[in-house]
Amino acid sequence: LARTPGRLVGAGVGAAGVVDPATGRILVASDSFRGWAGFAVTEAVETALGVPAFLDNDVNAFLMGEVSAGAVRGERDVLGMTLGTGVGGALWTGGTLFPGPHGAAGEIGHIPGFGDLPCTCGGRGHLETLASGRSIGARYADRTGRRLTAREVYEAATYGDEDARAVYEAAGRGIARAVVITAG
Numbered sequence: 001l002a003r004t005p006g007r008l009v010g011a012g013v014g015a016a017g018v019v020d021p022a023t024g025r026i027l028v029a030s031d032s033f034r035g036w037a038g039f040a041v042t043e044a045v046e047t048a049l050g051v052p053a054f055l056d057n058d059v060n061a062f063l064m065g066e067v068s069a070g071a072v073r074g075e076r077d078v079l080g081m082t083l084g085t086g087v088g089g090a091l092w093t094g095g096t097l098f099p100g101p102h103g104a105a106g107e108i109g110h111i112p113g114f115g116d117l118p119c120t121c122g123g124r125g126h127l128e129t130l131a132s133g134r135s136i137g138a139r140y141a142d143r144t145g146r147r148l149t150a151r152e153v154y155e156a157a158t159y160g161d162e163d164a165r166a167v168y169e170a171a172g173r174g175i176a177r178a179v180v181i182t183a184g
């Protein structure tokens with residue numbers, strides 16, 4: 001949010017999915033966000049707050065914040081990655097956000113070559129099929145038949161559950177490999 005003393009003058013929104021900053025709409029969203037594709041985010045925020053709004057992808061917004069005032073402040077080249085429901089990525093290069101030709105540069109979660117499991121985007125074998133929160137739970141269920149959240153799998157791993165440890169080790173190896181591929 002942009003502020004002047006005592007007055008809100010604008011709002012920035014970071015949203016999950018493929019976004020169109022020019023129109024302020026969500027173009028594509030995973031099945032985690034039903035009804036999100038096509039949503040007019042900036043129009044809704046502008047109506048609610050009465051100020052201009054700007055939309056960008058949530059990971060792009062995260063990385064711009066880190067470069068401007070966070071852990072990588074002032075760096076010229078950075079790969080930002082988020083791990084949560086999915087695996088997101090953004091690329092800052094030459095001192096600016098690099099969106100790529102379709103706005104998805106740095107989307108590390110959709111690097112292929114990690115097996116043949118279906119991804120929420122419709123592709124197969126993406127990093128996200130190993131390292132997202134949903135996938136951590138699903139990989140544990142594949143091994144054990146037990147459905148747990150990623151947090152519960154983590155807790156099981158800390159208490160010595162070898163299946164839980166194996167799931168997190170596979171996710172960690174996948175993340176490391178994807179970072180090496182991206183930084184290559």
